[in-house]
Amino acid sequence: MPGLRADQQALYVKDMYKAEYESYKEVETKHDKIFKVVSKGVEGAGHKETQLLGAGDLERHTVEGQDINFKSPKEGWSYYVKYHTFSDGITLTKEAVADTVKLGNLLKALANSWGKSVRLAKETMASDVFNDGGDLSGSYIFNGSHTGNTDPSGNLLYDSKPLFNLTGNTRSTKGAGTYYNAVASISLSPTSFETVYNLHTATNNRDERDRVVANPADTLLVRTGAERFIADRLVESTNMPGGQLNDVNVYKSIVSVLDWDYLTDGTTYKAFYVGKRQHEDFQWHDRQMPEIDFFRDHNNRGYKASIDARWGPMIKNFRCWSRGGGTSA
Numbered sequence: 001m002p003g004l005r006a007d008q009q010a011l012y013v014k015d016m017y018k019a020e021y022e023s024y025k026e027v028e029t030k031h032d033k034i035f036k037v038v039s040k041g042v043e044g045a046g047h048k049e050t051q052l053l054g055a056g057d058l059e060r061h062t063v064e065g066q067d068i069n070f071k072s073p074k075e076g077w078s079y080y081v082k083y084h085t086f087s088d089g090i091t092l093t094k095e096a097v098a099d100t101v102k103l104g105n106l107l108k109a110l111a112n113s114w115g116k117s118v119r120l121a122k123e124t125m126a127s128d129v130f131n132d133g134g135d136l137s138g139s140y141i142f143n144g145s146h147t148g149n150t151d152p153s154g155n156l157l158y159d160s161k162p163l164f165n166l167t168g169n170t171r172s173t174k175g176a177g178t179y180y181n182a183v184a185s186i187s188l189s190p191t192s193f194e195t196v197y198n199l200h201t202a203t204n205n206r207d208e209r210d211r212v213v214a215n216p217a218d219t220l221l222v223r224t225g226a227e228r229f230i231a232d233r234l235v236e237s238t239n240m241p242g243g244q245l246n247d248v249n250v251y252k253s254i255v256s257v258l259d260w261d262y263l264t265d266g267t268t269y270k271a272f273y274v275g276k277r278q279h280e281d282f283q284w285h286d287r288q289m290p291e292i293d294f295f296r297d298h299n300n301r302g303y304k305a306s307i308d309a310r311w312g313p314m315i316k317n318f319r320c321w322s323r324g325g326g327t328s329a
Contacts, residue, residue, distance in 0.1 A: 009294050009295065009296075012103070012104060012107050012294050013292055013293065013294050015104060015107065015108055015111075016107050016108065016110070016111035016292045016294065016305070017111070017292055018111075019108040019109075019111035019112045019115065020111040020112070020114050020115040020118070020290060020292060020307070021115065022112075022115065023111070023112040023113070023114070023115025023116050023119075024115040024116070024118055024119050025115075026115070026116070027119065029119060029122065029123060030123065030126075030127075030258065030260045030261075030262075031122055031123055031126030031127070031284060032284065033258065033277055033278065034126070034219075034221065034258070034260075034277050034278070034282070035126060035278065035282055035283060035284035035313065036278045036279060036280055036282060036283050036284065037278075037283075037284045037286060038283050038284065038285050038286070038314075039285070039286040039289075042083075042285045042286060042287050043287075044083075044146075044147075045082070045083060045146040045147040045148075046080065046081050046082040046083050046144055046145075046146025046147070046149060046312070047080070047081045047083075047144075047146075047285065047314065048078060048079065048080050048081075048144070048149050049078070049079045049314075049316070050075055050076070050077075050078045050079075051075065051076030051077045051078070051079070051208070051316070052073055052074075052075060052076065053073065053074045053075065053076045053174060053208055053209060054073055054074070055071045055072075055073050055074075056071065056074075056209065057209075057211070074174070076174050076208050077158040077159060077174075077208075077316075078152075078158065079144070079158050079314060079315070079316045080143075080144025080145065080146070080149060080151040080158075080314075081144045081146075081283075081285055081312045081313065081314035082143065082144050082145060082146040082151075082312050083146070083285065083287035083288075083310045083311065083312045084125070084310065084311065084312050085308060085309075085310050086118075086121050086308065086309050086310070086311075087306065087307060087308035087309075088114060088117065088306070088307055088308075089304060089305065089306035089307070090110060090304070090305050090306075091297070091302060091303070091304050092302055092303040092304070092305070093300070093302045094300070094301040094302045094303070096302075097302070097303050107294065107305065110305060111292065111307075114290070114292070114307045118290055118307075118309060122311065123260075123261075123262050124262060125141065125311075125313070126262075126284060126313065127260060127262030127263055127264075128141055129141055129142075129163065129313050129315070130163075130221075130263060130265065130271070130273060130321075130323075131262075131263065131264050131265045132265075133162060133163035133164045133265075133323070134162050134163070134164040134165075134166075134182060134265065134271075134323065134326055134327030135162060135327065136162060136169070137155065138154060138155030138156040138157075138162060139155055140155060141313060142155055142156055142157055142163070142315065143155045144312075144314070157315060157318060158315070158316070159171050159172070159318075161318070163315060163318060163321075164181055164182035164321075164322075164323040164326070164327070165180050165181060165182060165318075166180055166182050166183070166184055166328070167180050167183075171318065173206070173207075173208045173209070173210055174208040174209065175206075175208060175209040175210035175211075176210070177206060177210040179203070179204055179206070179318075180199075181199065181200070181204055181318055181319065181321070181322040181323065182322065182323040182324070182326070183195055183196055183199065183323070183324050183325075184269070184325070184326075184327075184328035185269055185325070185328060186269060186324050186325050187269050187270065187324075187325055188222065188227055188230050188231060188234070188270070188272045188324065188325070189230075189234075190234060190240065190241060190251065192324050192325075193220070193234055193251065193272075193274070193324070194251070195324065196272070196274045196322050196323070196324040197217060197254070197255075197274050199322050200215060200217050200274050200275065200319075200321075200322040201215055201216065201217055204319045204322065215276075215319050216276055217255055217274045217275055217276055217322075218255055218256060218275075218276050218277060219255055219256055219257075219258050219273075219274070219275055219276065219277045220234070220235060220255045220256070220257050220258070220272065220273070220274055221258050221259075221260060221263070221272065221273040221274075221275065221321075222257065222258075222259050222260075222263070222272045222273075223259060223260070223261075223263045223264075223270055223271075223272075224259040224260065224261045224263075225259075227259070227270055227272065228257065228259040231257040231259070231272070232257055234251055235251050235252060235253060235254060235255055235256075235257060236252065236253070236257075237249050237252065238252065255274065258277070265325075265326040265327055266325045266326040266327065269324075269325035269326065269328070270325055270326070271323055271324065271325045271326025271327070272323070272324050272325060273321050273322065273323050273324075274321070274322050274323075274324070275320050275321030275322060276320060276321075279317070279320040281315070281316035281317035281319075281320055282315060282316070282317070282320040282321070283313065283314040283315075283316070284311065284312075284313055284314075285311060285312050285313070285314055286310075286311050287310035287311055287312065288308075288309055288310040288311075289309060290307055290308070290309040291307065291308055291309070292305070292306070292307050293305065293306050293307075
């Protein structure tokens, strides 16, 4: 195999794309069930959005002919996302290619491993939004600084607080209300689930002007393993789990359970999360789908294969998810 024609290389790349895609789909991913995946209109090095709060509440007229009170709309928070690039490459010597009878099989195997690597990288980064969400110092994941735009909140959320904040570290809205969305030192149980569920739906059901709005929850997100069994008993049992009076389970089917292998926050008190999956304000931006290249290196007459992709999370509302247990700092 002294050389490869351009059309041969194109065929190999096509086969590699197919192998990478099939491998990516081999195991069910969870990030796309938790985040709202956005790919249309995702451009540039990152993205910035500024929240508009509108003009405010309607004013009741007390007399006939009363003038309308015209006000300028107010701005809320600014949200930033950076599109991170992930890549890998391999080099093949001229001799290795010439001595490989089935080069196509080798490249398919390579692309297959890349499919798994893409899946792992996405799941790891997406889950770290939860795993690092309570860190007081934040994480690079929340830093949306990109070319031409510096995220003023740095490694924290848009309001310079962690994604999951405790009662001793409340956050303020534009209406000056104070809120938290995490409860420390609790493990998943009927009582702790009710505490977090009520915090999510009945306390944090306010907008940035502190007006009452619905903040529904449809998912109980937990670790894979023992936490999943506890969660299933909690929301699927007909009678109250662990009870002795045969009481009706008021939590039955109130949410669905989703477990995720990549969740790691908490040791004594393992974190669990109550929220709404694929919320409009909890986004995953796919900036660039995986691109594969296979080309000749004219410096040594060998060959190189590479892959790269770009993505990043954009969090526009701390209310999308509430946490029990986990980091207590």
